[in-house]
Amino acid sequence: MNASLSGITQVSAGIILRSGKNDRDENKNSEYLLAQRPSGKVYAGYWEFPGGKVESGETYHDALTRELREELGISVTHAWPWLMREFVYPHARVRLKFFRVTAWRGDIVPLEHSGITWTRIGDSPAVSPVLPANGPILRALGLPPVYALTNAEENGIDAELARLEDALHNGLRLIQIRDKGLPPASRLRFAQAVMQKTRNYADAIVLVNDDEALARQIGAQGLHLSAARLMALDACHNLRASFSWLAASCHTDEELTRAAALDLDFALLSPVLPTPSHPGSTGMGWRPFARRVENAPLPVFALGGMTPARLDEACTHGAHGIAMLRGW
Numbered sequence: 001m002n003a004s005l006s007g008i009t010q011v012s013a014g015i016i017l018r019s020g021k022n023d024r025d026e027n028k029n030s031e032y033l034l035a036q037r038p039s040g041k042v043y044a045g046y047w048e049f050p051g052g053k054v055e056s057g058e059t060y061h062d063a064l065t066r067e068l069r070e071e072l073g074i075s076v077t078h079a080w081p082w083l084m085r086e087f088v089y090p091h092a093r094v095r096l097k098f099f100r101v102t103a104w105r106g107d108i109v110p111l112e113h114s115g116i117t118w119t120r121i122g123d124s125p126a127v128s129p130v131l132p133a134n135g136p137i138l139r140a141l142g143l144p145p146v147y148a149l150t151n152a153e154e155n156g157i158d159a160e161l162a163r164l165e166d167a168l169h170n171g172l173r174l175i176q177i178r179d180k181g182l183p184p185a186s187r188l189r190f191a192q193a194v195m196q197k198t199r200n201y202a203d204a205i206v207l208v209n210d211d212e213a214l215a216r217q218i219g220a221q222g223l224h225l226s227a228a229r230l231m232a233l234d235a236c237h238n239l240r241a242s243f244s245w246l247a248a249s250c251h252t253d254e255e256l257t258r259a260a261a262l263d264l265d266f267a268l269l270s271p272v273l274p275t276p277s278h279p280g281s282t283g284m285g286w287r288p289f290a291r292r293v294e295n296a297p298l299p300v301f302a303l304g305g306m307t308p309a310r311l312d313e314a315c316t317h318g319a320h321g322i323a324m325l326r327g328w
Contacts, residue, residue, distance in 0.1 A: 078103035145321030273305025
C-alpha cells in the first residue's frame, strides 16, 4: 500500500481499550487512551488516538503495530479493524483507518508524545483540544456492541418483555423495537412497555423500526430505517431534529454507501450467516462482509445467524458488533 494515494495520506490509528470496573457493562473495554502531540509537530498540543502514516509496502495493520511500538513501546496482540474516515486538514487530506486495540504486550509509555490519558467510553475527554478528525469517533465508540431486535411476534409480548428485563439487568443497552407485524394498538402498547422498562437505565438507547410517528409518540431515542426507506431519503435534517440516533438496515454495497452519505449513526448488514429469518439463504459469509465494511465510515453491526459467542469473530471481520433477533 502506498502512503499517499491520489493526494490522500493513508494513516492507521489505534483506539487502545482497557477493561472497566463494571462486570455487567457490555462494553467491557470501557476506557480509551488519548495521547498528546509533542511540540514541533503539526497540531502540537492536540490530543489524538496514537498512530501514524502507512509506509510504502505496509498494510494498515502493519503500520498500526509499527507505530504503536515506536510511539508507546507496546506490541499489539489483538486489534479489530473498525472505521475508515477521511478528513481534510489545512496541510493534508488524510484517510484514517481506525483499529480497536484490545490486547498488547508491554507497558504503555509516551515515547513520542507529551503525555497520555485514559477516558471512560461515553464521557467527554477531560483534556483538550482533541484533533477534529477524532470527534465523530468518540460518539461511535460509545455504541454498545450488541443490538437487540425485539421479537414479540414470535415469543409473545409478555415473554418478550420478561426477556428484555433480564437482558437489561445483564447489560443490554441498545434495543430496536421491531415487530412490524403486530396490530398497531398492540405494537404501541408493547413499545410503551419497552420504554418503561428502559427508563431505569439512563444509558439505554431505543430505536423504533421504520415508524417515525410511533417513535415520536413513545419518546424513543432513535429511528431505524428499512433499506427501502433509506434509499428513498434525500436528507435526514427533519429526522435529526427529532431523534438522537439514526440507523438503517443494509444488504448491499449501494445501501451501505447511502447510509454513509446520509451520515447515519450506524447500520446493519445482513444476512451474514444462515438464519431462520431468511430461509433458503446461506448468507454472504464473513469474507464478503469484511470486504463491504472495510472502508465504511460508520459502525456496522453484523446481522444474521449471530450469537453472543460470535461477537469476537464479527469484530475481527470489521463489525462494530452483532445484532440479534433471537440470540440475545
